[in-house]
Amino acid sequence: MSQNRNWRVVSLIAICFCIYLISSVISLAFGYSWEPFDKVNLITDVFKKVEKEELISTKPTVKNYKDQNLPTDFELYKKPDLITRFYKDENINTLSHFSEKLHQLKSTGKGKIRIAYFGDSMIEGDLLTQTLRKLLQSEFGGYGVGFLPIQTNVGNFRQTASINGNGWNAANFMTKGAKNMYISGFSFNGMGNTTFTDKSLKTASSLQKFLLYGNSNGGNIIFNGSNIGLNGNSAVNKQLLASDTLLSVKLKSNVANVPLYGLSFESENGIILDNFSFRGITGIEFKKIDEDFLKAVQNANDYDLIVMQYGVNLLWKPDTKDFSFYTKNMNPVLEKFNRAFPKSDILLVSSADRAFNYNGTWQTATGVPNVLETQAKLAFDNHLAFYNLFESMGGENSIVDWASQNPPLANKDYIHPNAKGTDVLAKKIYDALMKDYKKYKPNTQTAK
Numbered sequence: 359m360s361q362n363r364n365w366r367v368v369s370l371i372a373i374c375f376c377i378y379l380i381s382s383v384i385s386l387a388f389g390y391s392w393e394p395f396d397k398v399n400l401i402t403d404v405f406k407k408v409e410k411e412e413l414i415s416t417k418p419t420v421k422n423y424k425d426q427n428l429p430t431d432f433e434l435y436k437k438p439d440l441i442t443r444f445y446k447d448e449n450i451n452t453l454s455h456f457s458e459k460l461h462q463l464k465s466t467g468k469g470k471i472r473i474a475y476f477g478d479s480m481i482e483g484d485l486l487t488q489t490l491r492k493l494l495q496s497e498f499g500g501y502g503v504g505f506l507p508i509q510t511n512v513g514n515f516r517q518t519a520s521i522n523g524n525g526w527n528a529a530n531f532m533t534k535g536a537k538n539m540y541i542s543g544f545s546f547n548g549m550g551n552t553t554f555t556d557k558s559l560k561t562a563s564s565l566q567k568f569l570l571y572g573n574s575n576g577g578n579i580i581f582n583g584s585n586i587g588l589n590g591n592s593a594v595n596k597q598l599l600a601s602d603t604l605l606s607v608k609l610k611s612n613v614a615n616v617p618l619y620g621l622s623f624e625s626e627n628g629i630i631l632d633n634f635s636f637r638g639i640t641g642i643e644f645k646k647i648d649e650d651f652l653k654a655v656q657n658a659n660d661y662d663l664i665v666m667q668y669g670v671n672l673l674w675k676p677d678t679k680d681f682s683f684y685t686k687n688m689n690p691v692l693e694k695f696n697r698a699f700p701k702s703d704i705l706l707v708s709s710a711d712r713a714f715n716y717n718g719t720w721q722t723a724t725g726v727p728n729v730l731e732t733q734a735k736l737a738f739d740n741h742l743a744f745y746n747l748f749e750s751m752g753g754e755n756s757i758v759d760w761a762s763q764n765p766p767l768a769n770k771d772y773i774h775p776n777a778k779g780t781d782v783l784a785k786k787i788y789d790a791l792m793k794d795y796k797k798y799k800p801n802t803q804t805a806k
Contacts, residue, residue, distance in 0.1 A: 443742075476541075478639050512637075530544045672709065
């Protein structure tokens, strides 16, 4: 009788232990949390220990980089005027593919270097990018305004181009259910027409005009009065329409269902910098463009450097400090870009300064440090280059100072630098690019 009772006790203990263990596993696996149980969870401490050890031992690896195992220092994100890949040794070239292409172009004068510069209203109307383009083209050659969308609502104040179009149907990042717009965030179709003018030039010896469009299904357009067949059947196609001295051209669609993305004005050699601005976004909108489409973009229009300047639209409330939602949504976007553009350098440019009125005084948003750290961590985790625009423009309350100067460098909304201010920022980014380029050693370092 006593042995039977002992067996029951052993069985009860075993059953309770199994229930305890299973509950611990389920709690960890499905993220259930109850504070009294968390303190006695059988396996939480084990996994926390492993996770901590992995965090300490793991170093970021850079895709296809010779120096990918070098020691890193995350705190470098706080430094102004520095393009960093978080290497402790700041003398290491960061944008190796871009620098290799710059070296080749400088040495031979042949070839194109293509830059995609993404941003929100901070670069709308070609602000900042128009100056950066001019500086790079002056140093390395090239001319032409680059990509122009089929139609735009902000062309009136753009100084480098005019785009006058009508009759188009447009889908964009904000269109419900829309997918695979071009990387500009827009796609157009219909029987519309547009007049494009490259105003970045007064004259051109020869200016190539390329049309970027989707699957044509045998469609055609009228370009400067000539009927031109579109022969591309990929998701993204690039077709040369003309190479001449004209700075202004007219385009009309003859087929309603062919997706048209834009026209690009380019020199045969040199720097081509495309402005891709879209007001009010943070970058997570690129989740609406799938990886195969991005690969088709790169196949048609090979980019050497991709710049993403976002962040200010995360600071839309005065007291927001938690940006974990941004990490969750932006990480997949950056992973997708890394896969779709495997040979391109990708540079994340942080938020600039933004101020709110706190107790009657305009001050830097309290969430700015959190945004900067979040963006830097995204760059660090995805092995991308990073540039701290906030610190480079002066740090805390710099937007307030810029708006108060005479003449002012920023608008009184305490969000947007004006044309003079964006010229200052463009020069700072250019100087940082050149500083990184000077670290490049062509005899010892290979491109990606």
